[in-house]
Amino acid sequence: MSKQRALILFAHGARAASWAAPFERLRDLTRAREPSVRVELAFLELMSPRLPELMAALTADGIDDVTVVPVFLGQGGHVLRDLPLMLDELRATYPQTSIKVVEAAGENAAVLNALSDYCVSALS
Structure with a gap:
């Protein structure tokens, strides 16, 4: 039986709903690139879904392989x-689910290069 995979984009959250718009666009772009993977957005606080409630929903849907991408610029x-x-x-609650986390997006060289490209393009 093949693994049912999910990718969780994990963001901080904010009081203003508009704050989530770029993260929702990132989720939608990622979904379009990986149609065989369930791509969701979860928040640490102030917005829903929070990570524990999203994990409960994913495991209830049979997802057993989860990758979490912290969409933070730095590792605070x-x-x-x-x-x-x-x-x-979450690992204790869902021992049957493989849960891995990767580095914060802002710590990744490709992300930093893309941001640098954008900053340099602002000079034109």
């Missing part, structure tokens, strides 16, 4: 402390 306390604690709890 939320990525270094809060997320690992949440993932430990």
Whole structure:
């Protein structure tokens, strides 16, 4: 039986609903590129779904292979402390599900190069 995969874009969250718009566009672009993978957006706080409730929904739908991408520019306390604690709890709650996390988006060389390209293009 093949694994049912999901990719979770994990963002901070904010009080203003408009704050989520670029993350929703990122989710939609990623879904279009990976139609065989369930791509969802989850938040640490202030917005829904939060990561634990999304994991509950995914596992209920038979997802058993999850990759979490922190869409944070840097690895502050939320990525270094809060997320690992949440993932430990989720792994204990869903031991049948493979859950991996990758580096914060802003720590990735390709992301930084794309942002640098954008900044340089602002000079023209």
